[in-house]
Amino acid sequence: MNRIALATTRDLVELDADDEALLAALPEASLAAWEDDGDWAAYDLVVLRSPWNYIDRLDDFLAWAERVSRVTRLANPLEVVRWNTDKRYLGQLAAAGVPVVPSVFVAPGEQVPDAAVTGHVVVKPTVGNGSNGALLVRDSPEAALAHVEELHALGRSALVQPYLEQVDTHGERALVFLGGELSHAATKGAILSRAVTRSTGVYADEQITAATASDAEREVAEQVLRAAAEILPAARDLLYARVDLLPTAEGPVLLELELTEPSLFLTYADGAPERTAAAIRALAAAPA
Incomplete structure (x- = not known):
């Protein structure tokens, strides 16, 4: 039987629901915190699952991922992780013809175009997750620019996007792919337009409901994955992907x-935990 690690973080105050469900479906796997000095070579496969504090230690996290990749298989692959942990990949996907929320990237020392902060906008770090560092600003260019400056003061690049009001009524659709095939979908309620809570201490609490992807959603999601694979060959063989x-x-x-x-x-x-477990087992057993 292959030895499998599900990489998490010591900072989670309770077991994540996904991790709990996956461990039940994949009893041969074990949780391991990425910050720990473990023997990663002892595993046939290390699957990134909930190491969500990496946004504050990106260089350390990427160095760890590189060390793991030298001694065993990492999913998703190191090249994908390097590319995907900075949201500037959205610019590459937009250039490839993918319909993307208009995005302006502002590195420290750069100026924000006036048009980018007009109206209702979201300002967030390019390296972030769980809505950490994200701010919804309504009709206040001054407040938007101030948040950009706050991110820059922390040494972070900023991403400025228009706030699409339809999310308040329809939510955000997440399509989950396993081994390149659509597994299931969910709807995430709007986060930034309501009071944000963080019961885990790591990411914003989300309002999730089961959903069925429409044909249009599936078509765009598949276009996204094709474009990513063209931009980055390592993205042609993904264990998992979520298209929001x-x-x-x-x-x-x-x-x-x-x-x-x-x-x-x-x-x-x-059946989602079982499908995920089957995909992980297949990857762990496949030739490297």
Whole structure:
């Protein structure tokens, strides 16, 4: 039997629901915190699952992922993790023709175009997850610019996007793919337009419901994955992917492509933990 590690973090105050469901379906696996000095070579496969504090220690996390990749198989692959942990990948996908929420990237020392902070906008770090560091600003360019400056003061690049109001009524659709095949979908309620709570201490609490992806959503999600594979050959062979879409009058648009450590909402779809376990077992058993 192959030895499998599900990589998490010591900072989680309680077991994540996805991890709990996956451990039940994959009893040969064990949780291991990425910060620990473990013997990663003892595993046939290390699967990134809930190492969500990496956003504050990205260099350390990527160095750890590189060390793991030298001694065993990492999922998703190191090249994918390097690319996907900075949201500037959205610019590459947009250039490839993917419908993406308009995105302006502002590195420290750069100026924000006036048009980017007009109206209702979201300002967030390019390296972030769980809505950490994200701020919804309504009709206040001054407040938007101030948040950009706060991120810059922390040494972080900023991402500025228009706030698409349809998310308040329709939510955000997440399509989960396993081994390149659509497994299930979920709807995430709007987060930034309501009071944000963090019961885990690591990420914002989400309002999740089971969903069925529409044909249009599935078409865009598959376009996203094809484009990612063209940009980055390592993305042609993914264990998991989550494509987050927002509704617009013209159709779904990409908000984020989650290839590093996404919640997979396994408890919201019948058979999802078992399908995920089967995909992990197949990868662990496959020739390197």
